[in-house]
Amino acid sequence: MILRLFAALALSLAMAGPGTSQDADAPIQQLLQEHSEIIQSSSRRTIQPAIDAIRDSGLGEAQLVLEKWAAREMWLDEATGLFVYAEEVNRDTLRIFDFATGEAIGEVPDETYDQIKPNSGIRGLIGSALVKFQLSDPDPENRLAALTALERNGNESHLPVLRDSIADEPDAAIKARKERIERLLTISYGATAEERIEAISAFEGDLGVDARAALNPLVATTRRAATELPENMNIARVLRVGRDLEPEEAYDLLVAADLAPERLTRDAQRQALQANIIEGKVGGVPVSALFDPTVRDTAYAALVDAGLAEAAATEADVDQSIADHVFFETYAERDEAVTTAAQEALNAIELKVGMNQFFDLSLDALSLASIYFLAAIGLAITFGVMGVINMAHGEFIMMGAYTGYVIQQVIPNYTVSILVAIPVAFAVTFAAGVAMERLVIRWLYSRPLETLLATFGISIALQQIAKNVFGTQARPLTSPGWLDGAWIMNDVVSISYIRIAIFVLALIFLAFFLFLMKKTRLGLETRAVTQNPKMAASMGINPDRVNMLTFGLGSGIAGIAGVAIGLYAKVTSELGSDYIVQSFMTVVVGGVGNIWGTLLGATMIGFLQKGIEWLNPSNTLAAQTYMIVFIIIFIQFRPRGIIALKGRAAGD
Incomplete structure (x- = not known):
């Protein structure tokens, strides 16, 4: 103990030497001394004048004081009453610094100093005060951080500070953001109604969530009851009992306002x-x-x-009390002109939001249509062209997805693995389709019921094989990093990059299929066999070979569709069964055997499903049911689909 006291005495003597004294007459120290009592008390209710005085002092050291105070690094010398900031050297020793000069004063025992410990509420107030300095900070990141803080907790005191910083802002993007936040704060804290209305008008048709968040409180209403309509309130509307509110609600308002006893x-x-x-x-x-x-x-x-x-109150008393009073809604905002401007701006915003929601819904529908098109394009070949009802088509989609998963286990680079998986999935499912056609389908042509039953059995067998090999747990098919996230057009419209990639892939396959059918020998032979197989055979075309390649081609395209679908859907043995019904509907609605019909059918079903889901978002099963009912009704009027095809596939 004696040694410790001796060390403290020696340290104090050392600090008393030249260059270690603190400037007690410095303006910043004088300001702190002026508010010393409330700084030490650390009360949120009383601390604001001290914070404001430091912030508005114009002293260069003000920012340092506020930062150290908020960080709990400000200390008070118990002997002299002067403020310093400090860092801990060890458990018992502090290295203290002068606020006026920023220079180290020396090292002292912490028992002679009292740490200023602001609570979270006071630190929040200090943080708000620091915004003034951060808005003009040379570092753009600090200015952006200050603007983020203003967006979350901006108040009336920030408005003049923000306005002062706009003119000298060198960064155009940051300046635009400052101007936007300034208008948002003006809506709530502008000095005059004209100023606020001008700021409100600037947001007419604006889709930003922050604009609606600033405007909605202005038109928020509160239900009230009184003996007569008050003249000093901004009344939104008068409520009629029995039409605008129930009698029970009306009397509850009277009880809440102490205008009537409990019922x-x-x-x-x-x-x-x-x-x-x-x-x-x-x-x-x-x-x-x-x-x-x-x-x-x-x-x-x-x-x-x-x-x-x-x-x-008895029932008679309740009825009489309701009859003797008026009921109305009032705006929280007292200025009628401000609420009128806010309501007009919100109406304009609501109209634009509705238009953008429709556009967003259309993008979702196009995205879903591209998925259905990819899933159905192979079926359009096997069912539409060949007339084969292949219930195992969904399992070829599943096989393609699992092929992509296996490739990713071998090639960890997601971009390379996806690029490799697409041709490999085509090759695997093409081979599987050729094998299925040679071993089963070729013996069942012109026997649709037997074909349906056989392919349904193959579907069940392929699902079970997938479960035995990969298990029942969903397997991940991870998209490349450059497909993460979404293209955000505004606060309402966005679409994921994966959906965009699938849409582009669908367009590529549309072009590929058109080229194949119009410009290649296989396409010519396929169209010939489709129109008249006997005449095609007499011209030297082998219908069996064409059927085999066509079935393999349809299966291979299904495999590629499986890779695309697996990027956002769960890869399980039941993956294909989730798309087989929509695929058949797409082909039948569009027109059997017609690629343009398949495209139109996929678009129609995609828009129909998204539209029904929008009208009934809480019940997906009901949406599916309504869609199937609509398709059934549609087929009654267009039994051959949107675009009918003549030839064998059309039943001619």
Whole structure:
């Protein structure tokens, strides 16, 4: 202990030497001394004048003081009452610095200094005060951080500070953001109604969530009740009982405003009457007469007069009280011109939001249509061209997705693995399709029922094989990093990059299929076999070979669709069954055997499904049901689809 005291004494003597004294007459120190008492008390209710005085002092050291204070690095010398900031050297020693010069004063024992510990509320106030300095900070990141803080917790005191910083802002993007926040703060804290209305008008049709967040409080209403309409309130509308609000709600407003007593419920009245039966009477009324509601009210009133029950309103009292009062809604904003401008701006915003929501819904529908098109384009070949009802088509999609998963286990680079997976998935499912056609389908041509049953059995077998090989747990097919995120057009419209990639892939396959059918020998032979297989055979075309390649091509395209779908859907053995129904509907609605019909069918079903889901978002199953019912009705009027095809596939 003696050694410790000696060390402290030696340290104090060392600090008393030249160059280690603190400037007590410095302006910043004088300012701190002026507010020393409330700084030490650290009360959120009383601290604001000290914070404002430091912030508005114009002293170069003001920012340093506020930063150290908020960081709990400000200390008070108990002997001299001067403020310093410090860093801990060790458990018992501080290295202290002068606020005026920023120079180190020396090292002292912490027992001679008192740490200023602002609570979270005071630190929040200090943080708000620091915005003034951060808005003009040379570092753009600090200015952006200050603007983010203003967006979250901006108040009236920030408005003049923000305005002062706009003119000298060198960065155009930051300046535009400052101007936007300035208008948002002006809406709530502008000095005059004209100033606020001008700021409100600037946001007409603006899609930003922050604009709606600033405008909505201006038109927020509160329901009130009074004996007559007040003249000093901004009344939104007068409410009529029975039309705008129920009588129960109206009376609750009267009770909340202390304009009427609590309602007397039948149970409470009955219990009070039963508890005060004396010699067959209640409040002087015979029990035998209490069957009449009016008599019961009279008996209860007698109990109230005698102090045996609490005063409460009867049904008649409730009706009379409602009739004697008016009910209305008032704006929180008192200026009528401001609320009118805010409502007009919100109406313009609502109209533009609705238009953008429709555009966003259309993008979602196009995205879904591209997925259905990819899933159905292979089926359009096998079913539309060949007339084969392939219930295992969904499993080829599943095989393609699992092929992509296996490739990613071998090639960890997601971009390279996806580029490799697309041709490999085509090759795998093409081979599987050729094998299926050679072993099963070729023996069942012109026998649709047997084909359906056989392919359905193959579908079940392929699902079980997938479960045995990969298990029942969903496997990840990870998209490349450059496909993460979404293209955000505004606060309403956005679309994920994966959906965009699938849409582009669908367009590529549309072009590929058109080229294949119009410009290649296989396409020519396929079209010939489709129109008249016997005549095609007589011209030297082998229909069996064309059917094999066509079926393999349709299966291979399904495999590629599986890779694309697996990028955003769960890769499981049931993946294909989720798309087989939509694929058949797409082909049938569009027109059997026509690629343009398939495209139109996919677009129609995509828009239809998204539209139904928008109207009934809480019930996806109902949306699917409505869509199927609509398709059934559509087929009654267009049995051959949107674009009918002549030839074998059309039944001619």
